[in-house]
Amino acid sequence: MTVPLTAEDRAILALEGPTVVGHTCKVIRLGPGEATAAGLRAAVGRRLAGAPRLTWRLGGPPDRPEWHVDPAFDVRDHIAEARSTAELDDVALGNEVARLFEQHLDRRRPLWRMDLLGPLAGGGTALVWRLHHALADGTTAMRLARTVLWDSRAGGPPGARPAARTQAADDARRRHHLAGFLEREFLPSTRRSPFDLPIGPDRGVAFAMTSLGRLRTSARSLAGATVNDAVLAVMAGALRTWIVHRHGPLHPVRVRVPVSLHNEREPTGNRDSYFCVSLPLDEPDPVARLVAVRRETALRKSRHDAQEMAELLDRLGRASPRLRRWCSDLQAAPRAFALNVSNVPGPRQQVSVLGVDVEAIHSIAEVGERHALRAAVVSVGDRLCFGLCADRGVIGDLDVLAAAIEQEARTVAEAAGLVADR
Numbered sequence: 001m002t003v004p005l006t007a008e009d010r011a012i013l014a015l016e017g018p019t020v021v022g023h024t025c026k027v028i029r030l031g032p033g034e035a036t037a038a039g040l041r042a043a044v045g046r047r048l049a050g051a052p053r054l055t056w057r058l059g060g061p062p063d064r065p066e067w068h069v070d071p072a073f074d075v076r077d078h079i080a081e082a083r084s085t086a087e088l089d090d091v092a093l094g095n096e097v098a099r100l101f102e103q104h105l106d107r108r109r110p111l112w113r114m115d116l117l118g119p120l121a122g123g124g125t126a127l128v129w130r131l132h133h134a135l136a137d138g139t140t141a142m143r144l145a146r147t148v149l150w151d152s153r154a155g156g157p158p159g160a161r162p163a164a165r166t167q168a169a170d171d172a173r174r175r176h177h178l179a180g181f182l183e184r185e186f187l188p189s190t191r192r193s194p195f196d197l198p199i200g201p202d203r204g205v206a207f208a209m210t211s212l213g214r215l216r217t218s219a220r221s222l223a224g225a226t227v228n229d230a231v232l233a234v235m236a237g238a239l240r241t242w243i244v245h246r247h248g249p250l251h252p253v254r255v256r257v258p259v260s261l262h263n264e265r266e267p268t269g270n271r272d273s274y275f276c277v278s279l280p281l282d283e284p285d286p287v288a289r290l291v292a293v294r295r296e297t298a299l300r301k302s303r304h305d306a307q308e309m310a311e312l313l314d315r316l317g318r319a320s321p322r323l324r325r326w327c328s329d330l331q332a333a334p335r336a337f338a339l340n341v342s343n344v345p346g347p348r349q350q351v352s353v354l355g356v357d358v359e360a361i362h363s364i365a366e367v368g369e370r371h372a373l374r375a376a377v378v379s380v381g382d383r384l385c386f387g388l389c390a391d392r393g394v395i396g397d398l399d400v401l402a403a404a405i406e407q408e409a410r411t412v413a414e415a416a417g418l419v420a421d422r
Contacts, residue, residue, distance in 0.1 A: 003056065003067040007317050009134040010065065011328065013058075015368070016104070019201045023111065023132045024376075025101050025364040026141060027093075027207070027387065028149075032123035033356030037081035037116055040127070043148075043354060044114075045075040050147045053135060057110050070110055077109055081116040089121040091399070094205040100128055101364060101389070102203050111135050127353065138344035138363065138376070139260045150351040150358075191251050193338030194243065195372040199391040206402035207362045208386040210234075210409035212379050218416035222287050225294040230412065231343050231377050231384070232257070232297070233290040236279035237408035242401045243281065250282045256337040257297075260344070261307070273309045275300040276337050286411050334370040343377040350381050362387035384409075 005013065016022035048054055055073045060066035088096060096117050105111045111132030118125035129149075131141055212227065219230035232255065243250060258274045277296040283289045316324040330336065342365065351358045363376035364387045372394035376387045386405050390398050413419040 001069055002060070004060075005065050005067065005134065007321075007324070013065065013134045019199055020368065021101065021104055021366055022134060023101075023105055023130045024136075024138070024141065024366070025097065025387075026127075026129040026131070026145070026378075027097055027360075027362040027364060028127040028129065028353065028358055029120065029360040029362075030125045030127060030353055031357040031359050033354070035116060035125045035127070035354050035356045037079050039354050040114065040116065041075050041079045044079065047148045048075070051144050054112060054144065054148065055110055056135070058107050073110060078112060079114045079116075083118060087119050087121040088117065088126070090207060093117065093120065093126055094207065094398075097126075097128055097364065098203045098205040098389075098392075100130065101205065101366075102201055105130060105132055124359065125356075133366075137260070138258070138342060138378070141363075142344060142346055142378070146347075149353050150347065151353060151355065193253055193334060194246075194248060195338055195394065196334035196370045197372055197391075197394045199367055199369060199372050200393050202392040203367075204388075204390045204392040204395060204398045205364055206388045206390075206398040207360075208388070208402040208405040209360055210384050210386075210406060211382055211413075212384040213382050214413050214418050215384060215409055218413045218418055219290065219294075221416045222412070223291045223294045225290055226297075227384075228257075228343050229290065229294045229297055230409075232277065232279060232341060233286070233293045234405055234408045234412065235341055235375060236281055236283075236289045236293065237286050237411065238401055238404035239279065240281045240284075241404035241408070242397075245397070245400050252278045252280050252282060253338045254278050254336070256340045257300075258340065258342045273307065275309065286408065287415050290412065332368065337371075339371055339373045339375065340365065340368075341375045341377070344379075346378045346380045348381070359383075360385045364389045367391055 012022060052069075053067070055070055056067040057070040058065055059068035082096075084092075084096075086092075100115055105113060112135065113130050115128045115130075116125055117128060120126060127149075129145075131144070136144060215230045215234070216227045219225035219227065219233075223229070225233070235255070236253075239253060240250060254276050255278075256274050256276050261273055277293065277300065280289050280292045283292060313324055313327065316327055342363070344363065346361055347358075358380055360383055361378050361380045362385045363378045365374045365376040367374045367389055372391040374389045376389075378385055378387075386402070388398055388402055395401075410419055
């Protein structure tokens with residue numbers, strides 16, 4: 001059996017090089033308990049029939065790559081364990097995750113690997129799952145986790161595609177909104193972002209966490225905003241703190257916000273789009289920042305910018321692959337956006353692996369050329385987990401940004417009266 005790579009898959013594969021890896025990473029913190037590589041191999045191996053793409057490897061000619069079932073697949077090649085002599089605190093864990101993240105996956109085998117790291121400070125183990133982005137986007141990765149990792153079939157919203165619209169309505173909407181869409185999504189920033197620098201192969205990784213329920217309630221009560229709005233507003237406040245720490249100038253920063261276009265009937269893989277919003281780093285008031293973010297995202301959603309972008313790239317790809325590549329390159333320029341901030345819903349309830357509770361899930365996504373920082377967010381139960389990845393040569397103080405994220409989330413909750421002022 002062969003499965004051709006989609007245009008999205010091929011584009012992601014082409015990004016990989018000496019200084020950029022093509023995989024994402026899930027850092028799954030497990031509580032105290034018996035989590036071993038042998039147990040994980042047995043558990044995942046029993047359930048691989050439900051996730052056949054995890055047995056696919058790359059094949060075919062370079063200009064037309066395909067997925068092939070690996071006839072020599074052995075789950076033992078993909079799951080390993082590394083125990084430290086000393087307990088790993090957050091900083092040490094981040095360093096170990098960065099060390100693994102920098103390593104390219106072996107293209108002679110299916111493009112994923114799980115490493116168990118520990119012991120963690122306070123007990124427990126970290127399951128570090130690297131999965132190539134050409135094989136799965138964030139929504140697909142969460143589906144695969146439900147299939148092969150979680151002990152229970154705990155639910156998490158899959159990122160449903162918006163309801164279909166009639167062709168006549170689409171055409172009328174497109175004519176009415178095209179000029180505004182092009183201005184919103186293609187007009188570059190007039191300022192250089194603080195992350196617009198050449199990157200090398202060395203990565204830094206850091207983690208932050210807050211209460212999902214508290215942030216959701218705070219956002220709704222303060223601005224009628226969503227969790228996604230709150231995530232962006234928290235990132236705005238944290239970036240403001242980080243720039244002040246560096247004595248840099250405070251200006252608005254454009255961020256790219258991925259939007260899942262999956263639905264349950266579609267095959268897994270890469271099926272997403274994005275829109276861009278400006279984060280008001282020059283606004284000192286956290287509530288005003290939240291209101292401004294909510295206003296911008298509401299405009300993008302009401303104008304269906306993410307769907308417009310997907311349809312535009314699809315049409316360009318069918319008319320002229322070269323023109324599509326030019327358009328994609330234009331949108332990947334550092335003046336088009338400063339950093340990518342993704343937010344993928346995870347399990348709504350408590351989940352476990354090998355009978356051990358999952359205490360957090362942090363997603364780590366790769367940076368890009370002249371985009372030296374990336375933020376990814378995923379939820380599990382009532383925990384909203386931030387994962388930060390940066391080029392270590394550009395950002396050596398990622399811990400400052402991680403701490404600022406947690407403090408900004410607390411500040412928003414304080415403004416909503418959900419946490420007592422200190």
